[in-house]
Amino acid sequence: xxxxxxxxxxxxxxxxxxxxxxxxxxxxxxxxxxxxxxxxxxxxxxxxxxxxxxxxxxxxxxxxxxxxxxxxxxxxxxxxxxxxxxxxxxxxxxxxxxxxxxxxxxxxxxxx
Amino acid sequence: xxxxxxxxxxxxxxxxxxxxxxxxxxxxxxxxxxxxxxxxxxxxxxxxxxxxxxxxxxxxxxxxxxxxxxxxxxxxxxxxxxxxxxxxxxxxxxxxxxxxxxxxxxxxxxxxxxxxxx
Numbered sequence: 001x002x003x004x005x006x007x008x009x010x011x012x013x014x015x016x017x018x019x020x021x022x023x024x025x026x027x028x029x030x031x032x033x034x035x036x037x038x039x040x041x042x043x044x045x046x047x048x049x050x051x052x053x054x055x056x057x058x059x060x061x062x063x064x065x066x067x068x069x070x071x072x073x074x075x076x077x078x079x080x081x082x083x084x085x086x087x088x089x090x091x092x093x094x095x096x097x098x099x100x101x102x103x104x105x106x107x108x109x110x111x112x
Numbered sequence: 113x114x115x116x117x118x119x120x121x122x123x124x125x126x127x128x129x130x131x132x133x134x135x136x137x138x139x140x141x142x143x144x145x146x147x148x149x150x151x152x153x154x155x156x157x158x159x160x161x162x163x164x165x166x167x168x169x170x171x172x173x174x175x176x177x178x179x180x181x182x183x184x185x186x187x188x189x190x191x192x193x194x195x196x197x198x199x200x201x202x203x204x205x206x207x208x209x210x211x212x213x214x215x216x217x218x219x220x221x222x223x224x225x226x227x228x229x230x
Binding site for chain 1: 116147152153154155156160202204217218219220221222223224
């Protein structure tokens, strides 16, 4: 079983839709949960992170973690064509290794 | 501008011809790492370095070498490339212990190097 599972998509939605992107993980030792966004032909960049269970909001983006079910979500409200990208969840252990475990990414296309 | 740079961005080579992909960061980050990204497999860590002269294997180190002689540079060396090393490679850096987690662990990625081994 992979440590992090993510549906690869592609997910196609109309502009203005609410988007839900999800990951599951197997290791309860993860301390924090990051979301990276990767545009085509670019390196991933940090979108947001959360440290614990619950919600964290940043503009149109909300990250949600449910540690009891080992489920991570990213919601995008009022999606825009500029949100079209691959979204990677990345839980981390913290500590000395600085290691993140990346999901395979979900390709999102927001249609104008 | 704070950034991670990689060179070359694109490379086509033949089996067995040694090559080096350079990586440099200007953020004084302690931690650097190399990843390869393949369809359906996502980002997999090849090697990482927690500081100068300290390197360790990631999840897929076979066929690769690294060195960290200076804090800013972390080259990836393929001594004898093979076609299964055809991939998109990313270098990344993060503040490491100088930053509180999780921001200390936030990885900043380079633009990627697309390598094709024939």
